[in-house]
Amino acid sequence: MDAILRAEGVDLFYGTHRAVAGADFALQAGEVAAVMGSSGSGKSSLLYCLAGVLPATHGAVSFDGTAFSTLTDDELSTLRRERFGFVFQYGELLPELTVEENAALPLRLAGQRKAPAHAVAGEVLGRLGMTELLQRRTSQLSGGQSQRVAVARALVHRPSVVFADEPTGALDSANASAVLEEFLRLARDQGTAVVIVTHDETVAAHADTRYTMTDGVLTQRVAT
Numbered sequence: 001m002d003a004i005l006r007a008e009g010v011d012l013f014y015g016t017h018r019a020v021a022g023a024d025f026a027l028q029a030g031e032v033a034a035v036m037g038s039s040g041s042g043k044s045s046l047l048y049c050l051a052g053v054l055p056a057t058h059g060a061v062s063f064d065g066t067a068f069s070t071l072t073d074d075e076l077s078t079l080r081r082e083r084f085g086f087v088f089q090y091g092e093l094l095p096e097l098t099v100e101e102n103a104a105l106p107l108r109l110a111g112q113r114k115a116p117a118h119a120v121a122g123e124v125l126g127r128l129g130m131t132e133l134l135q136r137r138t139s140q141l142s143g144g145q146s147q148r149v150a151v152a153r154a155l156v157h158r159p160s161v162v163f164a165d166e167p168t169g170a171l172d173s174a175n176a177s178a179v180l181e182e183f184l185r186l187a188r189d190q191g192t193a194v195v196i197v198t199h200d201e202t203v204a205a206h207a208d209t210r211y212t213m214t215d216g217v218l219t220q221r222v223a224t
């Protein structure tokens with residue numbers, strides 16, 4: 001099967017510092033891949049290249065057979081907005097919006113009207129146990145609740161790939177594993193592939209494929 005997301009020989013330089021060094025990566029539709037490695041090893045930098053947020057200095061990244069380098073900035077923005085979802089360590093929600101409004105944002109940005117967008121967001125939030133909190137401002141949520149909203153927002157438009165950078169890194173371990181399991185169950189149910197950057201071996205254990213980043217060099221770990 002052809003990979004939905006593929007990186008070949010990707011380098012990312014910050015000035016003279018080579019943060020990503022010759023990375024090869026392939027992700028199938030619906031696959032969950034974890035990228036582990038110590039602090040500063042280049043995991044987030046790789047994620048930004050794979051998501052088309054930073055252009056690779058050398059090498060190529062392609063989505064569904066189309067190299068990012070052949071797209072205009074507008075086309076790449078549209079691809080990121082419509083086909084990708086993002087979850088970060090601290091949720092990165094809009095604090096003045098409600099839970100429902102935050103989760104519905106990708107649909108609203110895609111031009112959907114409020115009522116149907118909120119109906120879909122409400123359904124996804126319900127699957128994450130957030131039905132009672134739909135009208136609450138996200139500034140008034142716990143860490144675990146915030147991450148559930150971030151997960152809903154990343155999945156609500158049924159993207160092909162979600163990029164998650166330490167998605168449960170700010171939570172205590174019981175909360176972290178609950179949110180991670182709900183996140184991956186929803187993603188797998190809708191066939192969304194996931195790339196998770198993590199320091200945490202227990203997070204990586206949930207993935208189908210595991211990689212290790214060492215000083216910018218990405219290596220696939222062979223299952224034992």
Ligand SMILES: Nc1ncnc2c1ncn2[C@@H]1O[C@H](COP(=O)(O)OP(=O)(O)OP(=O)(O)O)[C@@H](O)[C@H]1O
Nearest residue numbers: 014015017019037038039040041042043044045046
């Ligand atoms: N914008 C930048 N400009 C210059 N150097 C950077 C920049 N961003 C990251 N770096 C450097 O590139 C290297 C890789 O950083 P990156 O954030 O990708 O690592 P990481 O593995 O995600 O780390 P952490 O686990 O601590 O988040 C580090 O040495 C970092 O200091």
